[in-house]
Amino acid sequence: MTLAIKSDLRIFRAALFICVLFLCRNAKAQAVAEENNAQNENSVKLFADSRLTALTTFQEITKPVYANAGTSKNGSGSIHSAKGYRILIYSGIDRAKATSTKADFMRRHPGTRIYMTYALPQYRIKVGDYISRGEANEFYRQLSGIYSPCMVVPDIVEINTFRRND
Numbered sequence: 001m002t003l004a005i006k007s008d009l010r011i012f013r014a015a016l017f018i019c020v021l022f023l024c025r026n027a028k029a030q031a032v033a034e035e036n037n038a039q040n041e042n043s044v045k046l047f048a049d050s051r052l053t054a055l056t057t058f059q060e061i062t063k064p065v066y067a068n069a070g071t072s073k074n075g076s077g078s079i080h081s082a083k084g085y086r087i088l089i090y091s092g093i094d095r096a097k098a099t100s101t102k103a104d105f106m107r108r109h110p111g112t113r114i115y116m117t118y119a120l121p122q123y124r125i126k127v128g129d130y131i132s133r134g135e136a137n138e139f140y141r142q143l144s145g146i147y148s149p150c151m152v153v154p155d156i157v158e159i160n161t162f163r164r165n166d
Contacts, residue, residue, distance in 0.1 A: 077161035084157035085136035086115070086126040089147040098123035101147065108146070112139075113158075129157040 090101040102116055102125050115126045127143075130136035136152045143150050 079160045081156050082159050085130045085133050085152050086128050086155045087140050087143055088126050088153045089150045090125040091122055093122050101125055
């Protein structure tokens with residue numbers, strides 16, 4: 001009988017070893033799963049409007065198109081910044097004069113963009129968005145008699161080919 005008991009004991013030990021091994025493996029898998037869940041809870045979840053995908057996949061408006069190129073008949077174009085020129089019509093420390101100059105310009109030229117900035121200690125009023133100095137000089141000739149002193153200055157301008165009428 002002792003041989004039978006030893007044999008049963010070996011089988012019991014082997015079964016016990018397999019059970020412990022199985023339990024350890026399960027515990028490790030459960031720990032990895034809990035760690036992944038903890039990482040997911042700490043991660044950033046992004047919820048976006050479906051219309052954003054439509055905007056980002058529309059490739060025609062992301063291609064740079066310059067003002068001289070115009071727009072095509074299907075209405076594609078772009079809005080982007082580029083090096084260009086503006087006309088400086090006021091530069092000084094008097095805020096009231098800067099605002100009145102801005103209002104006067106807006107009455108005379110309602111379709112032209114106007115930019116008023118303040119950099120201590122002076123106000124600056126710049127007008128227009130021109131990609132070439134020649135275009136800026138044409139408008140400068142019209143303004144030089146009205147606003148004095150006035151000059152063409154280099155600046156970063158907005159180029160909007162959607163607004164062009166061909």
